[in-house]
Amino acid sequence: MFYVRYMLAEVRRRRGRTALTALGLAVGVGLVVMLGALSKGLDEAQGEVLERLTGVGTDLAVSRPLAVPNDDAPGTGSADPFSGLSEEEQRQLERENGEHTAAFNYSDLGEPGERFSEVSLLSSGLSFPASAVATIGALPGAKDAAGGLTLTALRVEGVVPESGAAPLNPHGEGGFEFSETSVSGVDVRKPGLAIVTPDQVTEGSYLATARDRAMGEALVDLGYARQNGIAVGDSVKVAGAGLEVVGLTRAPLGGDGSDVYVELGRLQELSGRHGRVNGVLVRAASVDAVAGLAAEIDRQLPGAEVVTAADLVDRVGGSLDDADDLSSKLGTALAAVALAAAFLIATLLTLSSVQKRTRELGTLKALGWRQRLVVRQVTGESLVQGALGGLLGAVIGIAGATTIDAIGPTLEASVENPSSGGLGPFGQGGITAGTTDVVLGAPLDVGLLVLAIGLALAGGLLAGAAGGLRAARLHPAEALRSTE
């Protein structure tokens, strides 16, 4: 077809103009591809960190904090959220809470002057009946729920003092020594939603899925294991019971890593908390359901504290956060400016080309070419240049993204301790503060490349429309008088 041959001839034989226009569009589009890939890489990096924060697939964590009075609202403190519970439930909670204030009766420890070692399993939060797990799991918007029980094994060692005499030095010679080990009970039927997930196992294996086998097993945190010289295959004691260490786990950043993980039923049995849990991990049916589900849990479980995964995002800081900010704000602005500049360059070059070809376009009009044909010709040429710019831009974008991938810059994500102190998101102690490094990639996808080529074509079309409009306005007699 003649018109296409003419377009291609213009593009091919006016190489300088074509290269300049295509390159202008390509740089803009390439930048958009690179920033798009980088933004996706940052999202993935943040997702990776958040996954470590929240656990695999966990959307909400439900706990019941000890602190009940509401300091922020004077006069409402008497509105005890536990008043709606059954008497039995209230007694159970009081009993658990009572352990925190229990004083030692020295005579129970042995004869004065004898060494003693006493272990208490304490809960930093109030517990729920295990049936609450099923209740939460059945709420609208909930996909699944798993119960967990996290306790602190407080070991007190020392010499039994004379009756009524306080130890001289609580940590020194002749006094008591305290050591704490956090222990979590894991619902082995739902490892993906548990306090510790199979992904976190760095050595050995996860707890057996069969409860009978799992009851004799334990997982130990890597840091705790190193500190105490524990290896896979060793035995650890929890409340006097010997358990085989089957695996070592990595503490989740910002999560609620415990020192030791055992099968839930076994921990309930060892701690005398049959049928009780103090944390419920919930997976929502969809992202949209999270807010409604959190409100429903609040309503259904008096005194419950619900923390959503989104709450944890605020606690992520460091260069990853900065980079994501940069990507979302400055990056978008940069991409917009680059695109606008590319479109402007293409438009100006096309207008300049129309100006330079005034007499040629006038000749076409003298030959009887209708307005529409002349405009189509100019726009078509610009579109071909746009397509070339798009392809070149895609190549530049791919090259840039591949370079970022090859370099693999490392970003740091840090998690701060919550300012409120006390309970972590899962109600079993403080959040693990710290930093982690994430390798940044720039993943490309077909959609991004299609978008790039589409943008370049849009740029070509815009430039072509401007040029075509200028060409349409050319008066044939004036155009033929042009000296260009």
Add this chain to the structure above:
Amino acid sequence: MTGRRANTDTETMSTERDATPSYELERAARSFGEGSTRVVALDAVTLTIEQGEFVAVVGPSGSGKTTLLQLLGALDRPTGGSIRFEGQPLEHLGDRSLAELRLRALGFVFQQFNLIPTLTAAENVEAGLTPLGMSAPKRRQAVDGQLAAVGLGPRALHLPGQLSGGEQQRVAIARALARAPRVVLADEPTGNLDSRNGEMVIELLARLHRELGITLVLVTHDEWIARRAGRVLRLADGRLVSGGATSLAEEVSQ
């Protein structure tokens, strides 16, 4: 040379074509600007050009020759008076109708050749045929025929930059004639050529005029070229000073 009236639309453009002159100008005027900056390029020109005539338009620079040619070529509209092409007044036609008229009835040859530099000689000729909507084989046949007629068959695939000035002007003539126009308007067609090539181009135009019976209006500075025409129109300061109504070929020799 392909048949002159290959296009039937051209044939039916005006049923009274054979009976009416190609052009009838009645006090046709063209001015540019307004007020103190107003310039009168063509002032109340009255003339008639019969079908099949070979008319030369001569005059010094700025006398209005090119303006007259652009009005005759439906590239511009008069600001005063009237211009009839084959009985049809041009001043009332819209842009689309003027484009249609140029496409189907008129052919142009320019001093600067005005070839499209990125297209080959054959494609330049084809550029004049494409808007007619001819089939590709017919178009190719017409292109080959026209290039052969101007002696450029072997140069069909050359770009304008690879051709001499004379060859480029012959391509332009082939482009003008490919659509079998009823009128060819040539603006200083030898202005950019040496005398040998200029002579060759004028010979070609004169021969085509004789063989095809087209109306040929040729603007020139060159009195010797003007002598080839059947009639010479003399312009000075936008006014027609001689040759407007009758054939005065003898005036050229005076």
